Each structure stands twice: as structure tokens, then as C-alpha cells.
Amino acid sequence: SIPLGGYVLSGGTLNSELRIYKLIDGQRVEIFKAIPITLTDKATPTYTVGTVGLESLVSVRSQPIGSDRMVMSYRVQNTNDPWTVLPLNKGVADANGGMQFWLSTLQSGIGPNNYEMRYVAMSSHGNVLNSGEGTMQVLSNGVSFTQTARHIGGGGQAFVDAEGYLNITEQALASRQATLSVQAQTGSQSTIIPLLIGTPAMLGDKVTPGWYKFKLAELGLTAGRSYTYVLEAHDADGISVTSLVQGSFTAGNPNSYTAPQVLQKHQRVVLKNLPLNTTHGLIRFTAKTPNAVPQTAQLQLTGPGELTWSALQLSAASAQNYDISYEAYDDQERLVSSGQQTMLLGDKAAQSNAVASNTPGGQKMLPALGLMNPDLTNHSVNKYNAFGEVKEQIDSLDRSTLFSYNTLGKLVKKDAPLTDIVSATGKSTQARPTTSYSYDLQGRLIAVTDANGASTTQQWTAQSASGDSHVAAEYHADGGIKYSRYDVFGNLTQSINENWDGVEANKKYYATTYEYDKNHQVTKVVRPARNNTTYTKLGYDSYVYDSVGNRISHTSLINDTESTTDTTSYDALGRVITTVSGAERTVTTKYEDGVLVKGLNGQMVIGQRVTTTNGNASNNKLVDEKDLFGRVTAHIDLGLHSYQYNYNLAGWLTQQTSSTGQNITYQYYNDGHIKKISDLALMTYSMYEYDSEGNRTKESYATWFDKNVYQQATIKYDELNRIKTITDPQYSLSFEYDAVGNKRHLVSTVTGKPESGQDYWYRYDTMNRFIVTMGTLNGTRGADGTTIIAGAAGGAGVHLLYDKMGQRVQADIVRDGHSEKYAYTTDGFLETSRLTNAGKYVATPVTGSPGGLTPSEADFWTAATRSNDLMGRVGTYKEYIAGGGTVANTHDYYYDKDSKVIDDVLKTPGPNSTLITVTTHYDMLKDGTLNYTQATQSSSNRNIPDTQLYTYYGYEWGESAKQSTITSQPYNSQAPGWKAGTSNFKYDVNGYVAKAIDAGLDGVIDTADDRSLVYTSNGQGLILSRYEIAPSAAPKLQTYYYVNGTRVGETGPDGTGTVDYAQALAISAGDTLPVQIAEIKFPWRRKPIPIYEKPAATPGFSYQHASLRPVNFDQSYQPITPTYPGFTSNGYTVSAGETLESIARSVWGDSSLWYLIAEANGMMSASTPLTKGQTLVIPNKVTNVHNNSGTLKVYD
Incomplete structure (x- = not known):
């Protein structure tokens, strides 16, 4: 019933149409042809109804789960017409999860006829899930289909649509742009055919990845002529993401396009x-x-x-x-x-x-x-599941990584490529290291289980009104629990470390708290309370920001009454322009944009000049000139030496020269990997080769003047790109790994010295910290019951223990059977080192023999203590004689506001109740470079005159201050004529140390008693060898070996053994009181001047010195000693492009310890953005805990 009220007819007719719609999935769909109706102006209206044509709806059902869109192409059958592309309407899933799509022939304008058709069903990512082709017959009363499946994959499909566009489909989903080149197959090639560039096609209202359209009419092709087309797809950075595809066609014939074929x-x-x-x-x-x-x-x-x-x-x-x-x-x-x-x-x-x-x-x-x-070149292939998720990744060496997902699309399992896995028994098996992930019903990650089976689980806070939730507790595989608390905005307000015993009253000793401003920026980090009574206040770091969020001020509390503040200023572009340290050392950076600088081929171009100035009166400026691409083309260092840099057209450095005579050239492979570095001034050469994954497979170092190469290493990698073997004419080195990449076994040999070989095994806890380093198997390799132990007496093995925070708390050294225990402040700074006498520890011996020996708590005595201020700086350091009851010596350190030592007071008890005091004052230049030291030795016995020692430092100025001379001038009123001591350092044209000379007893350089060290370095500054010449001694050669710029070993008579705490104390003889060994008599003095020396260790403290190994290829272990960890934190200036992870790798050799730097600087994540010129605090903590394929030993 259709009311017509309101229409007034006066002697005429009313022509109208009736259209009938149906609501389908929320869309209004016309299901009949329009019905024309004619009304006449009569008392009793009459009407005429036109022809009613039933219009059919086409429903396409049971498409694959995950189908998000469906596209059909059709054209009249048996014609060469172009194809019409028609996106279908999406319906709802059926009972089995299959997706439905539909079309209206009425709305689509598909009239009655016979058609050939093709269709594809795709995921939301554009991944083709189903494809078919066949015929479509449209009648006035319905539609019928025939269809067969089409092949999915290969080079894709190609056709011309009704608008004249060439469509090429099923290309790489990761691509964001494609280039199409067209070339005539025969005849002259001289006619230019422009390159076409396309982006993923818009089909309906959706961008379709992997589907490209090109307007061929723009190319002016000759009708009837045959052409070849080639398509290359690129990612957002312009990098090719797939093999090229090629097809052919005849211009003007839409039916002539061949399907694209992959060019191998x-x-x-x-x-x-x-x-x-x-x-x-x-x-x-x-x-x-x-x-x-x-x-x-x-x-x-x-x-x-x-x-x-x-x-x-x-x-x-x-x-x-x-x-x-x-x-x-x-x-x-x-x-x-x-x-x-x-x-x-x-x-x-x-x-x-x-x-x-x-x-x-x-x-x-x-x-x-x-x-x-x-x-x-390096390339990988991704395979996708029906939902567009990567299910397999195949690298360029055909090694596959498998991925599994849950119904929420969350990754639940990652299977790494098949590789060798070595267990703690020494058994090697081939398997895929598997990492598993678990989620709660909200899709939040609640557990990660690594390939060794160790799990870390997370407990989340309840979701807020906005749906946010955060990790409230993290449960580690070793039993440690880390708790986190948040405010209503989701800001972390309290972090409680893993050592907390769960007692509420003790929480303050383990909790770090955070405060924020209204922009949710950290304004204060309050450290855990110290569990002693030295300080009444809690240590903290506070921060101030400018209006755009740059951190402009940082204050650290030193003690109850002192603090230090450093500031940073930025320009309008967010670049650091001034830093002022706590000790008011200022560094300014000036940016000059739009200046003329040297560009490619020496041409002057518009660029930028950056000048960095420190507080020194001279030698205080660094100048960089950069082109528009940010490449440094010219540089002036602190010593006013000038440098020039040349680049090739790809932007790769090809040559650097300097006013010092430097001349280094660089050659590259086509993928950008460095091929050869030639130092044409010093005639040293570095040569490299790589596999298709970018792993460096050959590394050679040679010099022109020496027929022998320093290194010619061939490196092989396992399936996870970890170094497996290194073979060199001088040595060989092999590694085996556990399932997560920890180094399990190391074997080294030196050519011609089989007795110098090393065969070490390593064991780890559930947190992947090494607990046995340089150890051995206690039984047959791979047998049940066999495990890795530190080894027998006299060996190099060490057994270690950690607390729940990962702090090293005990080291058992099998060399002489002594143990060392360490205690820390609540905020992680080393405080106490305790030792046992030798023979208290014996590792578990070979299976079947009597058990091992472990020291008791009563066996430990205090060997050294550190008194740390609230910034972690050591104020007082004490060493004790054997047994721990008597102080052997005390250092009191006094610092400036930059944590640089300005005074060191050493007090040593002498015989007859005397006290010997040595006070050393450090004088520095404005930038903090050491200028000279003044050491004064005095005795409580006033009959002994004071001795003063001035040490002056001269420098060669380059990128930094490099010591060139050290001159020590002693003075004692009773010892006239005391000669000065002199050392000289010489540097090569690249600024690397070339020679160090100790003038010997006569204090004169270039005389017979000189001791010289001659260094050979390559163009990268890696020391290849050190040659020592000393009077009355045979020359000694120390050789160093590298892979990827990282030292992997060294050989030579000097030895390379590590020194533990007990050895360090024994070397300094800190365990005994000094005794008089001689005296100096002067004719004008009634009493001689006594000479004291600390003798070798007493029988109660008879620690063995490590035999200085002529070979060392183990880079895993750094013992805690009187100097490690350092006594103060260090400052670090951020360079462009650096991250917390890269900095941790640079300073500690372990990127996974980034969080220690973050905690020290009030940062929350590894992805915290850093600004070039920004200063960071590098805390002085024990950071030697891991030994895996990604860690390295850092050398100064």
C-alpha cells in the first residue's frame, strides 16, 4: 500500500517509478528493476504498470577463513574486450567460519549475456587465499556459473581492464611501489619508452597490497607490435622485495597478455x-x-x-x-x-x-x-597463512624459521632453523630451537619459554577504564620476582627488585620510585634505601624539561649535604648546543646551515658546518663539514689536523686523507659490504669476503713490507648465523652452542704449538648467566650423569653464583682452590670482597671419584671494602692482610662534581707503629684532561723526610688528547740528583699508537737502556701486533686476532691470563706489612733513610699466580678485582644513531644490559630516543654475566 496523498493532478498524467530494496548485511540492495507507473487525472484514477523484471542477487559462499575482500573480473565471452574489475560486497561468516560475498547484477550494471570471469579472495593484507575462473551466464531470471580453481602464486596474473590499465596481481605484499619497464621485442631499440611507477591499487574503497595498475596508453606503443614487460616491486625504502616478473603482450590486443613469469x-x-x-x-x-x-x-x-x-x-x-x-x-x-x-x-x-x-x-x-x-645479495622469502600472518621465513641460504599463531593472531611458537644443540652433558643433537609464548584471554603476553625450557611469566594489572593494563609482576626462571606499581595514568611509580624477601618493612631497601610531571615525563628517580646508617637521605636523580620535552637539567644527590647538576641546552630543531657538567665544564656546538662545503668530486655544494668547542684555551675545537645527505666531507680535529672524505655515488666512503699524511681507501661489494681497506700511507691492507646472509666469511690483514700476513681467517657459521669455526694459518677456533645461543664449548689450537691448545666448556643457569667458565666435562661426553665443572686444580676454570638480581656473589677458582664472595649496596654497587685461603674449593671430580669440596661461611674473611656515596662513587677503599683482621692500606678518594678524582690519600701502616701517607693531587685542564699529578709521601716518623713526585703529561691532540710524553720528577731533600723518569708515545698518521718508549734508568730517550713497544695497526685502528724490545732480553712478539672487528684471541710470550682478586692482592702484597729491605746512607746524614718493600705473600696467603698463558682465545670472564668494577661511573656522549642497546654493547660488550644504563638515567625502555650530544651516566657495576654468540670483550 503506497499512499499518494499530496499529489494534485490537473488534466494530465503522473509518471513515476517504483523501486524495491532489501536490507542485506546493513546495506540497501535494489532487488528488482524499476517499475514504471503512470497515473491519470480522473475521479477514479487509473494506472498502467510497466514490465516487472526480477533481478537476481549472486551469493558467493564458503570462502576461506580470513577472507576480507573478493574481486571479480569479467568480460563478454569470446571477445578480446578488456576486463571489468568488480569488488564484491562482503557479507557475514557462515556457521563454519567461511566468509560470504555477494553482488547485485542490477547495481553492477551487468546485463543479460554470457561472460567469462575470474575471481580472487584475499585477506586484509592482500594475501590471495582462493582463486578461480570460469563462465557466468546472466539471464533475466537468474545467474548461473561454471568455475575451476586457478593456481595461486608464481609470478601472479596480468590483464587489461576496461579503463585501459594493465593490472598485475599477486605480487609481494610487503611492496609499496612497483616499476614497470616495457621494451619492444624486435626491431630498433632506440625509441624511448618511459618507465612507469605504480602503487598498490585502490579497488573499491580499499588499497590492495600486491595489486598494481599501469596506464599503458601513456607509453605511445605501436599497435600490433610485440613487447616484453618487466615488473619489480620495492618496499618503502626502495629496496627490491621480490624477484622480477616478466611477461609479453601485443599492443592493442587486451587478450594477448601472458601471465608474469618469475625471472630467476x-x-x-x-x-x-x-x-x-x-x-x-x-x-x-x-x-x-x-x-x-x-x-x-x-x-x-x-x-x-x-x-x-x-x-x-x-x-x-x-x-x-x-x-x-x-x-x-x-x-x-x-x-x-x-x-x-x-x-x-x-x-x-x-x-x-x-x-x-x-x-x-x-x-x-x-x-x-x-x-x-x-x-x-641478502634476501629472504616470507610465506603466509590464510590470515596474512608470516608462517615461514626462508633466508637466502634456504634455512627456514617457522611461526605459529593462536586464534587471536598472536605468535605462540617460533621454531628457529634446524641446527646443532649441545647440552650440559656435551651431547650434540640436531633440532629446531623453539621459543614459546602464552597469552591470557585478553591477548596479553603472560609467559615466554626459551629454547632451553626456562620460563619467564608475567602478571598484569586489571584493565583500566581506557582498556590499558601493565605488567605488575615478572616471575623469572631462577625464582626471582620483579614487582611494578603504576599510577592512574599508567606511569611506573615503583619498581621492586628481585632480591626483596617479601617482608613489607624491608621493601624500602629494594624499591626504586618514580615521579612525573603533568606531561608524564620522569622528574625524579629515588633509589633504594641503603641498609647502613652512613646516610640519612635516599639517593636520587631529578630531571627538568623544556616546553617541548627536551631534558635540560639533571641533578644527582652525592651525600646528605651535596649534589651535582649538569645542564643541556637545545636549539629550535632539538639539537644539543650546550652541555655544562656538574663541575662547570662546558661544551658548545654551533650549527651553520646553508654554508658552502665540499661535495662529491670536490665540488662546492650547500651543506652544514658543525663546530664543537670545549673549555680549553687551545686545542679546543672540532669542526665537521657535512653535505645535504649528512655525510662528513671535511673535518678538523683538536690539533688542527684537517681531514677530507670522499664518497661514491651510493654514499659509501671511498677515501679519507689528512694533513698528517693519512691516505686510506675503501672498496665495496655491490651490496655495500666492505671489500678492502687499503692504508696507502702505512701500506697495511684489510680484505673481507661474505656469504649471502652478510656474514663475514674471510678476514685478512697484511702489510706491504712483510711477506707474511698477520691474519687470513676463514669463518664458517651455523644455521643461526653464529660463528662455528675460524681457521687461520696461525690458529683455529671452534664454538658449539646450547639451544639459546650460549657458548657451550670452545676449542682452540695454535699452529706448531699443540700443547697450547684450549678446550673449555661452559655451563649456565636458567637466566643464561654463566656459572662455569673455562671448565671441563666430569665424564664421557654425552653420557648420562656427565656435567660441566670448573675442573681440576691448576686449571683455568671458575664456578660462579649469582643473587636474584643477577649480581655475582661468589667465584670459586680451581687454580689454587680458593673462593671469593662479594656483597653489594642495595642499589647494586660493590661493597665487600671476602676470600678464603687456598685449597678450600675442589670441583666435583670425574664421575665415580670422591665428591668435591665447598668452603663454609666461616672460611671467608674480609679482603677489601668499598665505601660508596649515594652516586656509587668509592670514597674509601681498604685492603686487609690475610685473615681480614688488620688493614693493609686505605685509599680515601675526593672527587669534583664530575666524579673525577682530585685527591687520593693512601695510608699504609709501617713498622714500629709508623704510618706512611701518600697524597696524590690531580690537576686537570678545563675539559677534564689530566695535566699533572703531585704525589707527596710522608711518614709519621718525622726523621724520614717527605718525598715528592711530580708527573707531567704532554699530549698530541687529535680527536681527543693522546698522551705523548709522561715525565716524572721525584724530589727528596736527602736524595739530590734523583733523575727524572720519561716515557714517550709516538702515533702514526692515522692517530693510532705506533711506539711507546720508556727512557730507562738514565732518563734519556734513545739510549741503550730504553724499553720500546712497537705496534702495528690496520686502517681501522685494530692492533695486529706488539713487538717489545728491552735491554738484555730477547725481543717478544704479541699477536692479536679479530673477526668482525672484535678481538677473538691473542698469542705471545707475555701471556694473557686473567687476574682475580686474590692474585691482585698478592701481586700488590697487600696481605702483609712492609719491611725494611735496604737503606740509603748519605755522608751528611747521621741516620740512613730506610727503604721499605712489601714481601711476597705469607704461607697463610699463598695464592698461586695464574700461569701466564701464551695463548688465550677465551673472551668470556672478567674477574672482580681492586679496579673492577671501576670506582666511579663514567660519562658518555651520545653519537648520532645510537641506542641504549648499541651503547651497552659498545661499553660492556653486551647489548642485553641496556636496562642498567636506562635505570641510571631515568629511562624506561630500550627504545627511548637519544639525541646526538646528549650525556649519559654509565654506572660502575659488574656487567660480566653472559657469554653468548652476541657478546664480546671490550678493549680500550
């Missing part, structure tokens, strides 16, 4: 740094073979000043040399550049060359011809 081998030649007005070009190439026919191909514009040749005409079957020349033109067909070069092209050929080139007007250009072949 692709090569291309790229010319860069051409004039910016370049639009196209030609390349001519002739094989260097008899009767070779010259050929011509197009160069297509692929970027500003960049032309590319696909090189598809070349056979991939073999590689051969070609003579190549090119011509580049602008849009007016004017020649703008040309050049020629001989290149190796073809299968697996890869090189990068500069081309001899000429441009009009004599302007010199250096375009780069480079061949790119995916066989020689």
Missing part, C-alpha cells in the same frame, strides 16, 4: 650522479668475443640523475666482458653526459665501477655502472 636471475646496470636534467638515455654494449654484434638498449629514468638498464638481453648462462658506452639526454634531446667502460656481465657477475665520462662544457661527472644480481 636478474641483472641490471645503474648509472648514478648524472645531471639532474637527465630524462632518458641509450646504452651500447658489445661482447668482447670475436665477431660480436653491437647491441643497443634503452636507459630508463629511475630517479633524479639515475638511469637504469634491465640488461634482459644478456644471457644468464655465463658471464663475459662487455665494452659498454652510454649517452644520457635531457627532454630536449640534448646530450648531457656520456661515458664508456668494460664490465663483466652475466650470470653471478657483480661489480661496481666508475666510468670515464664526459659532459658538454667539460663538466666532469662520475656515473657509476653497477651490476646487481640477487644470487649475490
Whole structure:
């Protein structure tokens, strides 16, 4: 019933239409053709109803779970018409989870006819889940289909749509852009066909990844002519993400497009740094073979000043040399550049060359011809499940990583590639290391189980009104629990460390609290209360920010009455321009934008000059000049030495020279890996090779003047890209790993010295901290009951224990059987070191023998104590004689506000109740560089005159101050003529130490009693060897070995054994009182001056010194000693691009310890952004806990 009230007819008719709709899945769909109705103006209206045509709805059901969109293409059957692309409407899932789609032939304008059709169903990520083709018959009373499945994958599909666009589908989902090059198959190649660039197509209202459309009408192709098309897909950074695909077609025939086929081998030649007005070009190439026919191909514009040749005409079957020349033109067909070069092209050929080139007007250009072949580059392939999630990742060496997900799409399991896993029994098995993840019903991560089976679980806070929740407690595999508390905004307000015993009254000793401003920026971090009565206040760090969130002030509490504040200023672009330290040492940075600097090929371009100035009166400026790409092209150091840097067209450094005579050149492989570093001034060479995963497989160091190479290492990797073996003519080294990458077994041999080999085993706790280092198996490898122990007496093994915070609390040393215990302040600074006498510890021996021996608590006595202020600086350090009852010596340290020592007072009890005091004052330059020291030795016995020792330091100024001379001038009123001591340091043209000379007893350089150390370094500053020459002694050579720039071992007569606490005390003889060993008599003095010395350890303290091993390839263990950890924190200035993880790796060799730096600087995550020039605190804590494939030993 349709009311018509309101319509007034006066002698005429009313023509109208009736349309009927149905609501389907919330959308109004017209289901009948419009019904025309004609009304007449009569007392009794009459009407005429037009033809009613029933219109059919088409429902496509049971598409794969995860289908998000469906696209159908159709055209009239038996024609060459282009295809019409039609996105279908999405319905709801059926009872089995399959997705439904539908279309209305009425709304789509599909009239009655016979059609051929194709369709694809895709996930929301564009992953094709289903594909088919067949026929569609549209009648007035319904629609019928026939269909067959289509192959999914390969090179994809290609067709031309009704708008004239070439559609290429099923390309890489990670791609964000694709380039299409078209080339005639026969005839002249001289006609330029522009390169087409496309982005993922918009189908309906959705962007469809992997589907590209190109308007071929823009190319001006000749109808009836055959062409080849090639498509290459790129990610957002312009990096190719898939193999190229190629097909063919005949212009003007939409039905002629062949499906794209994957090109297994692709090569291309790229010319860069051409004039910016370049639009196209030609390349001519002739094989260097008899009767070779010259050929011509197009160069297509692929970027500003960049032309590319696909090189598809070349056979991939073999590689051969070609003579190549090119011509580049602008849009007016004017020649703008040309050049020629001989290149190796073809299968697996890869090189990068500069081309001899000429441009009009004599302007010199250096375009780069480079061949790119995916066989020689790092690439990986991702496979996806029905939901678009990566289910398998295959690397360039065909090693696969598997991923599994739950119904929420959360990763629940990761299976790493199949590799060798060595257990604590020494048994090796092949398996996939598996990491598992568990979630609660809200999808929050609640547990992670590593490949060794150790689990860390998380408890979450209740969700807030906004749906946020946070980790309230983290339960570690070793039983430790870390608690966190939050405010209503989700800011962390309290963190309670793992050592808390659960007693509420004790929480203050383990809790760190945080305060915030209204912008949720950390304004104060309050440290745990110390469990002693030294300080009444809690240590803290407070922070102030400017209006845009830059941290401009940092204050640390030193003690109950003192604090120190450092400040940072920024410019409007957020760049650091001034830092003022707590001791008012100022560093300023000036940025000059838009100045002329040297660019490529020495041409002057617009760039930036950055000048950094410290507080010194001279030698106080560093100057960098940068081009528009941020590359440093010129530099002036503190010593006014100038440096020049040259780059190739890819932006890679190719040469650096300096006014000191430095001349270093760099060569690269086509993927950017360094190939060779040649120091042309010092004639040293570094050469490298890589596998397709980018792992360095060969590393060689040599010098021109020595026929022997310093190193020629071949490196092999396991399936997880961990170093497996290193083979060098001088040594060999192999590693085995457990399931999570901890080093399990190390074997080293030295050529010609089988007795110097090392065979070490390592054991770890559930937190992957090493608990046995340099150990051995106590039984047959792989047998039940066998385990890893520290080893027998005289060995190098150490057994270690940790508390729940990961702090080292005990070390058992099998060398002489003594043990060491360590205690810390509540905020993690070393406080007490206790030792046992030798022979108190024996590792569990070989299976079947009597058990081992472990020291009791009563066996330990205090060997050393540190008194730490609230910043963790050691104020007083004491060492004790054996038994711990008597102080052997005391150091009192006094610092400035930058934590630099300004006075050190050493007090040592002497015989006859005397007290010997040595007070050393440190004088520094304005930037904190040591200027001189003044040491005064006095005795409580006033009959002994004071002795003064002045030590002066001279410097060679480069990037920093490098000691060039050390001169010590002693003075004692009763010892006239006491000669000065002198040491000199000489540096090479690169600024690396080349020679150190001790003047000997006569205090004069270049005399017979000199002791000299001569160093050979490569262009990167790695010390390759140290040669020692001393009077009345045979020369000694120490050699060092590296992989990836990291030292992996050394050999030489000097030995490389590590020194533990007991040895350090024994070496300094801190365990005994000094005794008089001689006396100096002077004719004018009635009494002689006694000379004291601390003798060797007493029988009660007879620790063995480590035999100085002539070979050391173990880089795992750093003992706690009187000097480790350091007595103060260090400052660190952030460089561009650094992160907390990279800094932790740089300073400690372990990126996983980033959180210690974060905690010391009021930061919450590893991803906290850092600004170049920003200063950080590096805490002085024990950081030697891990020994895995990613850790390294840091050398100064």
C-alpha cells in the first residue's frame, strides 16, 4: 500500500517509478528493476504498470577463513574486450567460519549475456587465499556459473581492464611501489619508452597490497607490435622485495597478455650522479668475443640523475666482458653526459665501477655502472597463512624459521632453523630451537619459554577504564620476582627488585620510585634505601624539561649535604648546543646551515658546518663539514689536523686523507659490504669476503713490507648465523652452542704449538648467566650423569653464583682452590670482597671419584671494602692482610662534581707503629684532561723526610688528547740528583699508537737502556701486533686476532691470563706489612733513610699466580678485582644513531644490559630516543654475566 496523498493532478498524467530494496548485511540492495507507473487525472484514477523484471542477487559462499575482500573480473565471452574489475560486497561468516560475498547484477550494471570471469579472495593484507575462473551466464531470471580453481602464486596474473590499465596481481605484499619497464621485442631499440611507477591499487574503497595498475596508453606503443614487460616491486625504502616478473603482450590486443613469469636471475646496470636534467638515455654494449654484434638498449629514468638498464638481453648462462658506452639526454634531446667502460656481465657477475665520462662544457661527472644480481645479495622469502600472518621465513641460504599463531593472531611458537644443540652433558643433537609464548584471554603476553625450557611469566594489572593494563609482576626462571606499581595514568611509580624477601618493612631497601610531571615525563628517580646508617637521605636523580620535552637539567644527590647538576641546552630543531657538567665544564656546538662545503668530486655544494668547542684555551675545537645527505666531507680535529672524505655515488666512503699524511681507501661489494681497506700511507691492507646472509666469511690483514700476513681467517657459521669455526694459518677456533645461543664449548689450537691448545666448556643457569667458565666435562661426553665443572686444580676454570638480581656473589677458582664472595649496596654497587685461603674449593671430580669440596661461611674473611656515596662513587677503599683482621692500606678518594678524582690519600701502616701517607693531587685542564699529578709521601716518623713526585703529561691532540710524553720528577731533600723518569708515545698518521718508549734508568730517550713497544695497526685502528724490545732480553712478539672487528684471541710470550682478586692482592702484597729491605746512607746524614718493600705473600696467603698463558682465545670472564668494577661511573656522549642497546654493547660488550644504563638515567625502555650530544651516566657495576654468540670483550 503506497499512499499518494499530496499529489494534485490537473488534466494530465503522473509518471513515476517504483523501486524495491532489501536490507542485506546493513546495506540497501535494489532487488528488482524499476517499475514504471503512470497515473491519470480522473475521479477514479487509473494506472498502467510497466514490465516487472526480477533481478537476481549472486551469493558467493564458503570462502576461506580470513577472507576480507573478493574481486571479480569479467568480460563478454569470446571477445578480446578488456576486463571489468568488480569488488564484491562482503557479507557475514557462515556457521563454519567461511566468509560470504555477494553482488547485485542490477547495481553492477551487468546485463543479460554470457561472460567469462575470474575471481580472487584475499585477506586484509592482500594475501590471495582462493582463486578461480570460469563462465557466468546472466539471464533475466537468474545467474548461473561454471568455475575451476586457478593456481595461486608464481609470478601472479596480468590483464587489461576496461579503463585501459594493465593490472598485475599477486605480487609481494610487503611492496609499496612497483616499476614497470616495457621494451619492444624486435626491431630498433632506440625509441624511448618511459618507465612507469605504480602503487598498490585502490579497488573499491580499499588499497590492495600486491595489486598494481599501469596506464599503458601513456607509453605511445605501436599497435600490433610485440613487447616484453618487466615488473619489480620495492618496499618503502626502495629496496627490491621480490624477484622480477616478466611477461609479453601485443599492443592493442587486451587478450594477448601472458601471465608474469618469475625471472630467476636478474641483472641490471645503474648509472648514478648524472645531471639532474637527465630524462632518458641509450646504452651500447658489445661482447668482447670475436665477431660480436653491437647491441643497443634503452636507459630508463629511475630517479633524479639515475638511469637504469634491465640488461634482459644478456644471457644468464655465463658471464663475459662487455665494452659498454652510454649517452644520457635531457627532454630536449640534448646530450648531457656520456661515458664508456668494460664490465663483466652475466650470470653471478657483480661489480661496481666508475666510468670515464664526459659532459658538454667539460663538466666532469662520475656515473657509476653497477651490476646487481640477487644470487649475490641478502634476501629472504616470507610465506603466509590464510590470515596474512608470516608462517615461514626462508633466508637466502634456504634455512627456514617457522611461526605459529593462536586464534587471536598472536605468535605462540617460533621454531628457529634446524641446527646443532649441545647440552650440559656435551651431547650434540640436531633440532629446531623453539621459543614459546602464552597469552591470557585478553591477548596479553603472560609467559615466554626459551629454547632451553626456562620460563619467564608475567602478571598484569586489571584493565583500566581506557582498556590499558601493565605488567605488575615478572616471575623469572631462577625464582626471582620483579614487582611494578603504576599510577592512574599508567606511569611506573615503583619498581621492586628481585632480591626483596617479601617482608613489607624491608621493601624500602629494594624499591626504586618514580615521579612525573603533568606531561608524564620522569622528574625524579629515588633509589633504594641503603641498609647502613652512613646516610640519612635516599639517593636520587631529578630531571627538568623544556616546553617541548627536551631534558635540560639533571641533578644527582652525592651525600646528605651535596649534589651535582649538569645542564643541556637545545636549539629550535632539538639539537644539543650546550652541555655544562656538574663541575662547570662546558661544551658548545654551533650549527651553520646553508654554508658552502665540499661535495662529491670536490665540488662546492650547500651543506652544514658543525663546530664543537670545549673549555680549553687551545686545542679546543672540532669542526665537521657535512653535505645535504649528512655525510662528513671535511673535518678538523683538536690539533688542527684537517681531514677530507670522499664518497661514491651510493654514499659509501671511498677515501679519507689528512694533513698528517693519512691516505686510506675503501672498496665495496655491490651490496655495500666492505671489500678492502687499503692504508696507502702505512701500506697495511684489510680484505673481507661474505656469504649471502652478510656474514663475514674471510678476514685478512697484511702489510706491504712483510711477506707474511698477520691474519687470513676463514669463518664458517651455523644455521643461526653464529660463528662455528675460524681457521687461520696461525690458529683455529671452534664454538658449539646450547639451544639459546650460549657458548657451550670452545676449542682452540695454535699452529706448531699443540700443547697450547684450549678446550673449555661452559655451563649456565636458567637466566643464561654463566656459572662455569673455562671448565671441563666430569665424564664421557654425552653420557648420562656427565656435567660441566670448573675442573681440576691448576686449571683455568671458575664456578660462579649469582643473587636474584643477577649480581655475582661468589667465584670459586680451581687454580689454587680458593673462593671469593662479594656483597653489594642495595642499589647494586660493590661493597665487600671476602676470600678464603687456598685449597678450600675442589670441583666435583670425574664421575665415580670422591665428591668435591665447598668452603663454609666461616672460611671467608674480609679482603677489601668499598665505601660508596649515594652516586656509587668509592670514597674509601681498604685492603686487609690475610685473615681480614688488620688493614693493609686505605685509599680515601675526593672527587669534583664530575666524579673525577682530585685527591687520593693512601695510608699504609709501617713498622714500629709508623704510618706512611701518600697524597696524590690531580690537576686537570678545563675539559677534564689530566695535566699533572703531585704525589707527596710522608711518614709519621718525622726523621724520614717527605718525598715528592711530580708527573707531567704532554699530549698530541687529535680527536681527543693522546698522551705523548709522561715525565716524572721525584724530589727528596736527602736524595739530590734523583733523575727524572720519561716515557714517550709516538702515533702514526692515522692517530693510532705506533711506539711507546720508556727512557730507562738514565732518563734519556734513545739510549741503550730504553724499553720500546712497537705496534702495528690496520686502517681501522685494530692492533695486529706488539713487538717489545728491552735491554738484555730477547725481543717478544704479541699477536692479536679479530673477526668482525672484535678481538677473538691473542698469542705471545707475555701471556694473557686473567687476574682475580686474590692474585691482585698478592701481586700488590697487600696481605702483609712492609719491611725494611735496604737503606740509603748519605755522608751528611747521621741516620740512613730506610727503604721499605712489601714481601711476597705469607704461607697463610699463598695464592698461586695464574700461569701466564701464551695463548688465550677465551673472551668470556672478567674477574672482580681492586679496579673492577671501576670506582666511579663514567660519562658518555651520545653519537648520532645510537641506542641504549648499541651503547651497552659498545661499553660492556653486551647489548642485553641496556636496562642498567636506562635505570641510571631515568629511562624506561630500550627504545627511548637519544639525541646526538646528549650525556649519559654509565654506572660502575659488574656487567660480566653472559657469554653468548652476541657478546664480546671490550678493549680500550
